[in-house]
Amino acid sequence: MRFYQVGSHVVGNRLLDPEQRAVQARTDRSNAITCGHRACRGCGEALGARYVLDAAMRASEGKLIAANATGCLEVFSTPFPESSWQLPWIHSLFGNAPAVASGVAAAMRAKGREDVRVIGQGGDGGTVDIGFGCLSGMFERGDDVLYVCYDNEAYMNTGVQRSGATPPAARTANTKPIGKQPGNAFGQGKDVPRIALAHGIPYVATGTVAEPHDLERKVEAAMAMRGPRYIHVFVPCPLGWGSASADTIKLARLVKETGLFPVFEAVDGEIREVSKIRRRTPVEDYLKLQRRYAHLFGEHGHPEIVERLQAIADRNIHEYGLLDGDGEGEAW
Amino acid sequence: MSGRKPYAITLDVGSSLANHTGSWRDERAVYVDRMPPCNDACPAGENIQAWLYEAEEGGEGYERAWRRLVEDNPFPAIMGRVCYHPCEDACNRGQLDEAVGIHSVERFLGDEAIRQGWQLDAGAEPSGKRVLVVGAGPSGLSAAYHLTRLGHAVTIHEAGPMVGGMMRFGIPRYRLPRDVMEAEVERILALGVELELNRKVTNIAESMRAGGFDAAFLAVGAHIGRRAYVPAGEAERIVDAVSLLEGLEQGEKPLLGRRVAIYGGGNTAMDAARTARRLGARDAVVVYRRTRERMPAHEFEVEEAEEEGVMMRWLQTVKSFEDGRLVLERMELDEDGFPQPTGETEELEADSLVLALGQEADLSLIEDVPGIEVEHGVVQVGSNMMTGHEGVFAGGDMVPAERTVTVGVGHGKKAARHIDAWLRGGAYEHPPRPELATFETLNTWYYSDAPRAEQSQLEAARRTSGFEEVVAGLDEDNALFEARRCLSCGNCFSCDNCYGVCPDNAVIKLGAPGERYEIDLDYCKGCGICVEECPCGAIEMVPEEA
Numbered sequence: 015m016r017f018y019q020v021g022s023h024v025v026g027n028r029l030l031d032p033e034q035r036a037v038q039a040r041t042d043r044s045n046a047i048t049c050g051h052r053a054c055r056g057c058g059e060a061l062g063a064r065y066v067l068d069a070a071m072r073a074s075e076g077k078l079i080a081a082n083a084t085g086c087l088e089v090f091s092t093p094f095p096e097s098s099w100q101l102p103w104i105h106s107l108f109g110n111a112p113a114v115a116s117g118v119a120a121a122m123r124a125k126g127r128e129d130v131r132v133i134g135q136g137g138d139g140g141t142v143d144i145g146f147g148c149l150s151g152m153f154e155r156g157d158d159v160l161y162v163c164y165d166n167e168a169y170m171n172t173g174v175q176r177s178g179a180t181p182p183a184a185r186t187a188n189t190k191p192i193g194k195q196p197g198n199a200f201g202q203g204k205d206v207p208r209i210a211l212a213h214g215i216p217y218v219a220t221g222t223v224a225e226p227h228d229l230e231r232k233v234e235a236a237m238a239m240r241g242p243r244y245i246h247v248f249v250p251c252p253l254g255w256g257s258a259s260a261d262t263i264k265l266a267r268l269v270k271e272t273g274l275f276p277v278f279e280a281v282d283g284e285i286r287e288v289s290k291i292r293r294r295t296p297v298e299d300y301l302k303l304q305r306r307y308a309h310l311f312g313e314h315g316h317p318e319i320v321e322r323l324q325a326i327a328d329r330n331i332h333e334y335g336l337l338d339g340d341g342e343g344e345a346w
Numbered sequence: 347m348s349g350r351k352p353y354a355i356t357l358d359v360g361s362s363l364a365n366h367t368g369s370w371r372d373e374r375a376v377y378v379d380r381m382p383p384c385n386d387a388c389p390a391g392e393n394i395q396a397w398l399y400e401a402e403e404g405g406e407g408y409e410r411a412w413r414r415l416v417e418d419n420p421f422p423a424i425m426g427r428v429c430y431h432p433c434e435d436a437c438n439r440g441q442l443d444e445a446v447g448i449h450s451v452e453r454f455l456g457d458e459a460i461r462q463g464w465q466l467d468a469g470a471e472p473s474g475k476r477v478l479v480v481g482a483g484p485s486g487l488s489a490a491y492h493l494t495r496l497g498h499a500v501t502i503h504e505a506g507p508m509v510g511g512m513m514r515f516g517i518p519r520y521r522l523p524r525d526v527m528e529a530e531v532e533r534i535l536a537l538g539v540e541l542e543l544n545r546k547v548t549n550i551a552e553s554m555r556a557g558g559f560d561a562a563f564l565a566v567g568a569h570i571g572r573r574a575y576v577p578a579g580e581a582e583r584i585v586d587a588v589s590l591l592e593g594l595e596q597g598e599k600p601l602l603g604r605r606v607a608i609y610g611g612g613n614t615a616m617d618a619a620r621t622a623r624r625l626g627a628r629d630a631v632v633v634y635r636r637t638r639e640r641m642p643a644h645e646f647e648v649e650e651a652e653e654e655g656v657m658m659r660w661l662q663t664v665k666s667f668e669d670g671r672l673v674l675e676r677m678e679l680d681e682d683g684f685p686q687p688t689g690e691t692e693e694l695e696a697d698s699l700v701l702a703l704g705q706e707a708d709l710s711l712i713e714d715v716p717g718i719e720v721e722h723g724v725v726q727v728g729s730n731m732m733t734g735h736e737g738v739f740a741g742g743d744m745v746p747a748e749r750t751v752t753v754g755v756g757h758g759k760k761a762a763r764h765i766d767a768w769l770r771g772g773a774y775e776h777p778p779r780p781e782l783a784t785f786e787t788l789n790t791w792y793y794s795d796a797p798r799a800e801q802s803q804l805e806a807a808r809r810t811s812g813f814e815e816v817v818a819g820l821d822e823d824n825a826l827f828e829a830r831r832c833l834s835c836g837n838c839f840s841c842d843n844c845y846g847v848c849p850d851n852a853v854i855k856l857g858a859p860g861e862r863y864e865i866d867l868d869y870c871k872g873c874g875i876c877v878e879e880c881p882c883g884a885i886e887m888v889p890e891e892a
Contacts, residue, residue, distance in 0.1 A: 017831075020792050023794065025842040025843050039842040050367055053850075096365060264879075
């Protein structure tokens with residue numbers, strides 16, 4: 015008897031042993047970012063940060079410090095003098111969160127408090143673009159920090175400008191949906207999980223807010239290691255993407271099921287595991303829920319661009335081996 | 347603004363808990379209990395989703411599940427075998443992979459109860475009222491059970507020598523073993539229901555007066571086989587299906603011969619044909635005037651009959667029966683789907699002809715009772731199951747409805763509620779039915795893929811040689827698996843998804859599984875993620891008042 019109705023697809027599941035339920039099912043979860051924060055309705059980043067930090071708090075038995083880059087996560091959680099953080103938390107600049115985290119880790123080491131763990135975190139702007147040098151340095155030096163990027167694919171806090179993580183064809187404030195190549199250009203941008211991988215650091219993983227079990231397991235795995243570690247979390251943004259606030263998790267689910275965002279785990283620079291696609295979905299199903307892709311559809315749409323996006327998904331599927339999974343293999 | 351605060355501070359220093367983001371909201375999430383389609387379709391009014399929920403836990407959950415089930419229907423072991431399970435036709439899981447095998451779990455629970463000797467709870471305080479139930483079939487027994495639990499003293503008058511009614515005389519034992527039926531009936535009698543066999547009621551008003559009854563529930567069924575005029579020689583053997591099955595049950599050994607023709611296309615025709623095979627007929631041929639698609643018998647009965655070697659002749663009627671030969675006329679369906687004679691005939695050799703053309707009710711007990719209305723051979727009742735005669739209620743096959751065991755059981759329960767209210771000087775009002783939990787309200791992503799657990803069947807060779815039960819029950823592992831395939835449509839099953847997916851921590855988990863959740867309206871921004879991600883559609887968005 016290995017069938018439990020909803021298995022681990024849901025957060026809780028009363029038929030499972032409590033230890034097998036997600037941290038998010040526990041009434042004693044730390045709620046690292048608590049109520050009253052000013053994130054938009056349906057914010058994926060607020061959710062992703064809680065998933066990651068609650069798991070990390072549990073793994074470190076509450077001995078955790080977070081260094082935060084400038085960005086939505088910082089702004090909506092700490093309109094001076096209010097704070098939503100239920101752990102020691104420090105913010106300095108947009109571009110230096112990895113360096114600040116390195117510094118905190120060094121201070122803890124100097125004080126002989128290596129039991130206190132350090133997390134650096136930021137959005138894709140602060141990580142992929144502005145803080146990129148500090149991040150690479152942190153990796154290269156081997157600092158004992160888990161850095162988490164909450165990727166919502168643009169600078170949302172300042173009004174939805176393109177970042178190095180904005181996908182091709184997406185509309186932002188400065189990639190207008192006009193001309194022959196509407197929206198963001200193809201062939202630009204950075205794949206930071208792969209860049210982290212190339213640093214040969216102990217742990218690199220990607221995840222989404224649609225799969226808390228998977229994300230929590232990765233945070234736990236990362237917290238069990240020392241040295242530089244990197245987790246890249248896909249977090250939909252209703253405001254910047256023009257999606258319904260209720261669709262945040264659905265979009266995170268679809269981005270994985272289409273193959274546009276490969277979910278994997280790598281140890282010492284080598285990919286050890288990929289999350290297989292359970293129900294393969296064409297990219298349209300994902301794109302159509304977002305107004306940032308509205309120019310691709312309808313009477314004056316661009317089916318050729320949708321095809322190019324599908325080709326990206328197909329390439330990921332091939333490259334990472336996202337299919338052939340018996341999707342229910344994990345249905346415990 | 348206070349001058350004592352440090353420079354540039356306009357708010358009190360502190361936690362964001364001070365910021366009640368609930369004020370942003372224009373819609374709020376509200377927990378609901380929708381009507382699962384299985385419950386909606388159940389003629390006996392079972393709360394299927396609720397008892398499956400208990401069964402999903404296994405172990406001690408089985409007894410809780412069974413107790414939940416018998417609140418509505420005292421015959422799980424019988425139902426799990428003979429009900430045509432409209433619940434499964436309605437089951438939302440059917441649109442995902444295959445419907446949940448509700449009947450097989452029900453049967454498992456029923457059999458488990460018999461094995462473990464679970465007894466029914468006694469009911470309310472005695473009311474001092476006495477109710478006469480006429481007929482010890484499914485409807486009468488169901489009414490007796492519910493009335494007893496409501497505190498009334500019940501006496502059953504049964505005309506025949508045995509309990510069970512059509513469960514015994516209409517359903518062959520290879521579909522419903524008698525020990526199973528008797529165990530479930532016995533449990534009802536153990537509650538203190540008085541049963542008088544061989545006691546035919548000839549005039550209900552008189553019986554009530556003589557026995558000092560305050561109300562009566564009539565459930566005499568419909569057990570008189572309908573005849574059709576078939577010109578036949580004197581030596582030809584013609585029996586009706588109900589008498590055949592009834593006689594068999596009372597120990598008769600009907601002589602049907604080697605070649606038996608069965609006339610009719612309902613479930614009784616199938617039962618008669620399958621019984622003929624078991625009694626040694628080499629050929630059992632069903633003759634039906636319409637096509638297979640139009641036959642009233644259930645598909646699985648036709649399939650099982652065919653597996654057992656029963657042959658079918660569609661679009662034919664019986665013209666005459668002489669010298670061991672049936673003359674059959676070929677029919678054609680007209681534009682409206684009615685069979686029309688073509689004049690073409692053929693012959694079929696037969697030792698006997700079984701008529702399975704439907705049944706009629708014996709309504710002699712109400713003939714002289716004022717106020718009771720009979721139309722098309724059935725007694726007319728109001729929405730409260732009461733006949734035109736004050737205090738006399740009726741249900742089951744003798745009133746206008748589909749004639750199945752489950753419908754009869756449902757009538758018994760419904761009538762009991764109305765009789766109870768009537769005896770107490772009031773009227774029973776059914777609570778409003780919640781909105782249906784349609785497939786569209788579910789988020790099926792969350793359910794694990796799981797094919798249905800099938801019940802094994804006795805091999806065909808062994809079926810036709812005796813009256814052994816054809817369909818086997820599920821073992822515990824399979825029953826648990828099957829119960830857990832339930833999607834819990836429209837009713838919270840404590841998966842914690844809403845609690846987990848709220849970006850604002852605005853869902854409060856009230857405690858252990860089953861104790862559910864509450865929305866913290868101080869902080870809920872009304873994003874709707876919990877509604878979208880609830881697997882079973884038990885939350886909805888409601889506009890805030892302007």
